Amino acid sequence: MTVVRRVRDVARSALPRSVGERLPAAPPPEVTELLHDKRFQRAVAEAADEQGRPEEEVWSEVKGYLHEMSAAHDDRTSQGWARMGDWFLRAYDVLVDEDDMQELKRLDRSHSLALAFSHRSYLDGMVIPNALSSRRFSPTYTFGGANLNLPIIGTVASRTGLIFIRRSTQEIPVYRLALRSYIRQMVTNKRNMAWSIEGGRTRTGKLRPPVHGILKYLTDTVDGDEAPDVQVVPVSVVYDQLHEVSLMTAEARGASKTPEDWRWLVRFARLQRNRLGRAYLTVGEPFSLREKMDELAAEGVTGHQAVERVALDISHRLNRATPVTxxxxxxxxxxxxxxxxxxxxxxxxxxxxxxxxxxxxxxxxxxxxxxxxxxxxxxxxxxxxxxxxxxxxxxxxxxxxxxDDQHLVAAFYRNTVIHILVERAIGELALLTVSELEPDAELPQGGTLQVGWEEAKRMRDLLKFEFFFPSRAGFEDDLRAELRLLVGEGTGSGPGDMSPERARELLVGARPHLAHLVLRPFLDAYLVLADRLADRGDSPVDEDDLLADALAVGRQWALQRRVASAESISLELFRTAMALARHKGLLEGGPGTGSAREAFAAELREAVRRVNVIGEIAGEPVQVVLPQPQTQPETQPEAQAHADAASQDSR
CATH class of the missing domain: 1.10.10.10 (Winged helix-like DNA-binding domain superfamily/Winged helix DNA-binding domain)
Known part of the structure; x- marks a missing residue:
């Protein structure tokens, strides 16, 4: 049986005997209840008044959006969909932590669960619902992009709890009103919901920065004394290997993204014919969203800042739940x-x-x-x-x-574990900084300890758009724990006032050394973009042009061994470097910008040099020719002043 026939037949077997409208004959309870809800009716009337439009017109629009996004759970359709999910997952054995699932099932009996999952594959949307339904959890409603609402399949999926939502809604206030209200009604009815906290699939293997849309609507829902609560549950799904990684890495090299249509679906299904090992589903530590928001409010953190803090907390919990493969x-x-x-x-x-x-x-x-x-x-x-x-x-x-050409694929798999190694790598650089102090160097009031901490915080600021770090206080606590592992309990909680010679001795004797393995690919990529940015002097920057230039020059540098590995030549890494440069105000141009851009490049050249030193200590030197400034360098004090000023920025 061909893949096309298999997909079509499984989909048709899951359809009701008469498809008719996309929704069942009777709308889902949430839609009916919402349309009769006085609070919602007032909100629609207020929206019509704010927009200067007839209320009937706004009602017609909002009903259309509710019809578009609403979903139901039909038993016959869900069973067929689960069979299709198992068929799509035929490349894997799915392993689930049964103890965690038992604890979660107890929570499911009395709470609405908001399952925030990591998103490494399109298969995630099959792994999670199938794992929950086979263990008799309450039905789960999963938010997915409207781009996946394909003919026939979309009709089936909406009857199995898949809620198709639009990605860009900034210019559609009525749509946002409908979605916010629909989510509130789902929580009121104690429905379980699942969504990707990243908003879309990672292209690098590690978590992307969280997207706040769904989470913002959930925090609005739990606001107020009479508001319902929801338990947020981080859910990690990680795979031994993924067939789709090669397509994602091709996009990182500049290829166009393949649109999701029937041909794409057939190709994706065919890829799953070859076995690729296991998929692992693990559950992070759940928490009450209302209690979390109350705690933040007591600290004076409200509004968007509170939502951001919750999103980062979810991302930390997801990383902690992700096992090492x-x-x-x-x-x-x-x-x-x-x-x-x-x-x-x-x-x-x-x-x-x-x-x-x-x-x-x-x-x-x-x-x-x-x-x-x-x-x-x-x-x-x-x-x-x-x-x-x-x-x-x-x-x-x-x-x-x-x-050949597989470095980005291997990096994708490595990056699924990289979050547990970053702070250790930064600790090594802090110790190296102490070891390189000149005997007559003027030390700050805190001595060599302060030198080490300042270096660690500088690296945190340099990499804060790439990795999820705890607060500054939490980062310092974590780094102290890392340094205890690095240099041993007998040396206290950090480099202290040890001599540079002692710091070097401890660093050489430590195992493992990670800075060159973990940080060098990212710093090399940042240096490529910083070099191309500095080449533009004081001129304003077109971001697309800068990315294209970085990609082209990066390929040249990889051939010349001016970067350690081809994995650094990635649009995804260049975009993160661009975000950092934008945060530092280096993209707009104007008087003095060229000097600041060169200071940024100089800071990265020095960072790359130091991770290469760690590689040499580890016995794994990589012969690279560090790129030199393309413009006339500043005097050292001026360049250092720019670098010091930049390092004081906080995200």
Whole structure:
């Protein structure tokens, strides 16, 4: 049976015998109740008055939007949809933490659940509903992009709880009113809802910055003494490998995104024919949204700032719930070496990482033993089978390396675990900064301890658009814990007033070294964009033109080995660097901008130099030729003043 026939037949088997309208003959209860709700009626009347439009016209518009977004749960359709979901997931065994699910099921009996999930694949929308429905949870309503509302399939999906919503609604106030009110009614009726906190699939493997739309409507819902509450549940889904990663990495190199239509769906279904290991669903720590908002209000945090704080908290919980996969650790080892390795060499790199992961009590997917030779060899073989690695076995023993044009794919898998390594990597740079102090260097009042902390905070500010860091106080606490692991309990909670020689000794003896493995790809990408920005002097910048220039010059630098790896040449990383430059006010142009841009590039050149030093200490030097300034450099004090001023920015 062809893929086209399979998709069509499964979809048709799930349809009611007479499709008719997209909605069932009777609208879902939420729509009926909403249309008769006095509060909603007043809101529609106020909207009509604000817009200077007839109320009947606004009512007609809002009813159309409710018809468009509303969804229902039909038993027969849901069963057929679940079968199709299992068929789409045939490339994987889905592993679920049953203890966590049991705890969540108890919560489900008395609360509306808001499941905020990470989004690495289109398959997420099948993994989560199928896992919940097979364990007899209350029906879950999932928010999805209107771009996925395909003929026939969209009709089926809306009868299984999939709510199609538009992505851009800034110019449609009545649509926002309808969606906000619909969500409030869903919570009032204790419905379970699921949505991607990232808004769309990650293109890099790590969490994207959270999108606030759905969360904002949920926080509005729980506001007030008589308002219903909702339990927010972070849900992580991570995969050993994904067929669609190669398409996403092609987009990161500048390719156009494939539109979601029937042809796309058929191609996507065909990709799932080949086995790719396991998918892992884990549940983070739930929390009461109303209690969280009350806590923030007591701190004086309200409005958009409160929503942002909640979104970041969800992202932190998602990261904590995401297990370490063997694929991620193997990819980390091979990307760091960027050469062919034997199994023994991979194990030598992985062993200190495994010890660190144990010390931090991070979960490992499937309870795998990262030190086990057969486990590592199986991961290597699976990555070679999918084309991410190439294997050579004609010598004395087999060796594996990243395949041509596969660095971004391997980086995607590595990045699923990178969040647990960032603060350790920054701690290494803080210790390195102390070790490089000149004997007669003038120290701040806090001594070498203060030097180390300032370096760590500077790196946090440089990377704050790339990673989710806790508050400054929380970051300092976490960094102290990392430094205790790095240099041992006997040295206190940080570098302290130790001599540069002692700092160097501790750094050389520490295991593992991570800064070059974790931070270098991002800093290299930032440096490419900063260099192209500095090349424009004081001129204003067209962002699309700057991205295209960075992509072209980045490819040149990769060929010249002016960056350590081709994985840094990515539009996704350049866009994050652009966000940082925009935050620093470096895009508008004007007098003095050129000097500030060059200071930004100089700061990144120095950061790249230092992570390369960590690589040398780790015994994994990468021979790169650091790019030099293209414009006349400032005097050192002036350049440093610009860098110091930039480092004081806070997100």
């Amino acid at each position: 063997v694929t991620a650790i193997v990819s980390l080892a091979l990307l760091g070496a960027d050469r062919a390795l034997t199994v023994e060499e991979v194990l030598e790199t992985v062993e200190p990482l495994a010890a660190y992961i144990d010390a931090r009590n991070w979960p490992v997917a499937g309870a795998a033993d990262l030190r086990d030779r057969s486990t590592i060899r199986r991961a290597l073989a699976e990555l070679a089978r999918s084309g991410v690695l190439t294997a050579y076995d004609q010598g004395t023993e087999p060796v594996w390396k990243i395949g």
